[in-house]
Amino acid sequence: MTVSTYIPADITDPELHASGEVHQLWRWMRQHSPVHWHEPGDLPGFWSLTRYDHIRYVYQHPDLYSSAHGVLLRPTVLGEDPGSGLTMALTDPPRHRALRGQVADRFTERCARSLADEMRTEIRSVVTRAIEKGACDVVQDVGARLSSYSIARLLGVEPADREQLLQWSTEAFESGKPLTSHVPLMRFFIDMMYARMATPAQDAMGMFVNNDVQGELLTETEILLGVENLVGASENAGLAMAAGVFALGTHPQQWQRLVRERDGELVRTAVEEVLRWTSSATHSMRTATVDTVVQGQRIAAGDRVVLWMPSANRDESVFAEPDRFDLGRQPNRHLALGAGEHVCIGSTMARHQMRMLLQTLAELVAAIEPAGDMEPLRSITVNGPAYATVRLVAQ
Template structure:
């Protein structure tokens, strides 16, 4: 790490270029020490408070009565106002509605359901790895992590396998344009047609659960069902970035890969360290519901409060040697998947995908080498590689 920043430009924190080409951790480290609760005045973005310490961020997650999700959980340009999905989706709702929405989906992401999916995930993983080996050089983002992550959630929602590649292409178009999936007309039209099909003939999938489930005794309106499906599909961007970031971490720390290969018992802890180390969700936002004071700073009702998760997961007060990638790290109380009411509903699934992918890579005997420069996502919402060229070389057979 570079030396401690002495005169930082804190406004750079909302510049996507810093996250793509610079080192936001240098700035976050300074803020944790000198400005853990910092106010950013309005500009293109509305005014907001930055929180950078683990203790404060975890406390906000666990206090939905004071910090609401219903007005949006990501910074948006001031001209756009509050998120139009506020109060309608799992991510953008508060108790008690949040709990009822979650109950409609929770069974599909339970430990039992994920275990039942593991063979399907393993087969999908083997297919994408086999195609990658055939190519020789491929992009770990576009050819492995992206298709794998999207295919799994599409299967849960109820998207037929024949349509997975098409849905993946539409999602990539939206991600590349930094727009909401709900703004992609073809994707939303497709989901609407699928919704009508489930209304006519329910199936054993999550979409049918949303179509036939009730909140406060009433069926969900069609637009709310669509927004919740869009929300779940969009969340795969975080999952795949964790997979990609994990592969990059191993390429940068080959000793850790050899360590895992020698001791598979380290795999569960490896998954947790990848989640902490990558922290692919860069920020989450809440809106204060009442005036209060935090570390001597007065936060008013209606103020936006932004939680910088990679900073929390590098907090020196919680993690020993926090910038080191250590697959045997103990303890590892990261909050990469949030905490409290909004703890990631897909956390068990995300962990299973990661565990299976790296297990299959180890079992294949393939060597993995970086085959070109890494480019990073230009965003303040998510972070990680946008492109990671790799060469997968199969294990040579002895003559």
């Protein structure tokens, strides 16, 4: 079987992603080469999947497509992800289910509802502060702040330490390096881990430390990698919120619709459309466990398969007018938070937080006005603004 390696642009070029032109490439690939082989270079060779149905199928078949050998493209010289086989993101069932179950109680609908009043107060404070600034960076002043507060609360970080955690995690995120390479941040979590060993607690850190997985407690390395996994994933939620606010500012008719209908069903559909539109996780990778065939292409056991989620979420065969931002879009079965076994463990909490943010904005803000530059991230891993200046005009 002949495998074409031609595409009109380099899908691994961060500048292509920053410019937004990658959507044109994905559109071309969905039509002409939906299962596409990329020859090895600085990155290992891999298959690109760009159609919704193919990507959803891979998500739903962890027996055929494993997460245990890494879920992100890494330069060949770096070797395999050091967390492989150790964290929720980098394991397969049944180990994945056991690790997920260890902390699942902190991410349920019941838990989200129990935290609703605290979350609403926090969101109102953040939005009010952003309004008072006049012009604010929605990435740092809204998205990062809310996502950092949320994961800090779930881990059990004391309120007095949450601003420091925000600063450290922002520094690590901006450097593009693993959180484990940020020494003060990891010292903080190491101290917190030992504190939970001495005095158990029913927060996520306490559950990592004291709840067994398949009959055994996690090692210290596994605990810290698990914490890094959660904190890193929260950055995606922050990007989605920031990009969503910016999108509302550049789509005033949709914003006015939200203001008019903020107490109805529209808020729920708006959350899903923001998630689809922003698609803050750009790719996820799997490794084929057996020889498989997708769209006539033979994928060999051991081959890497990269799932491009923003492409799936703009697939014309699934979404009518996919390039239109429509807060009332129904149905909207996007893959922004994954699917199957690896659907984001924080998806319920993220939806609650985003719904409250949209309601609070609609209540307190008369207009969202772009007020300066928007600089996109240059990344093939996460999608969204590096910073975006807007003015939230008070009601």
